[in-house]
Amino acid sequence: QLQLQESGPGLVTPSETLSLTCTVSGGSIRSDSSYYWGWIRQPPGKGLEWIGNIHHNGITSYNTSLESRATISVDTSNNQFSLELTSVTAADTAVYYCARMIVTAIYKDYFDFWGQGALVTVSS
């Protein structure tokens, strides 16, 4: 069974960079060309917001609402992918989830496996 686990600091200072890593176990990040690896966040008491995805070949896509502050990278040798979010503010306080996206055709995609989530608080 595929498992995803987020890790990283739970507290980040305003204006600094939030960094999280997702470790994938029970399967390879490179095992299928239809797999993309994504980050989604959820502010306390609010809904889900897609941050972006990466393919094992390095191709990325991002939510433009984050104004280019997000960068997702992949480390296939360690079966991990990571998120960096720069210039954070209190509005970036959220539970951050990593998840696998299946893309079977254009506009035909969904998230089938999710990590348990990591709460990141932005505060001085």
Added chain:
Amino acid sequence: QSVLTQPPSVSAAPGQKVSIPCSGGSSNIGNSYVSWYQQLPGTAPKLLIYDNNKRPSGIPDRFSGSKSGTSATLGITGLQTGDEADYYCGTWDSSLSAFVFGTGTKVTVL
């Protein structure tokens, strides 16, 4: 503000049926496949429905999905107390070039 609109809450008695609508537009639901996610309190979202109406292995057939035009609907029959959760629709938006989630609906079993 999400481009996919859901009612904040729906409720019904145990054993009854609820329907959760997800309203979008031509750039998202209108030309993309819809998925649905269940988020039990304090847990990560879980895939319930993909490709508009398909259920992953292990999801009971009490859960169903449908799509018509620019709207999608999640149906839950034989409502159980364990179904109390937040439910989100999701799809790709070709105008935003982004995966978008609905505003979320809280299901309460009376």
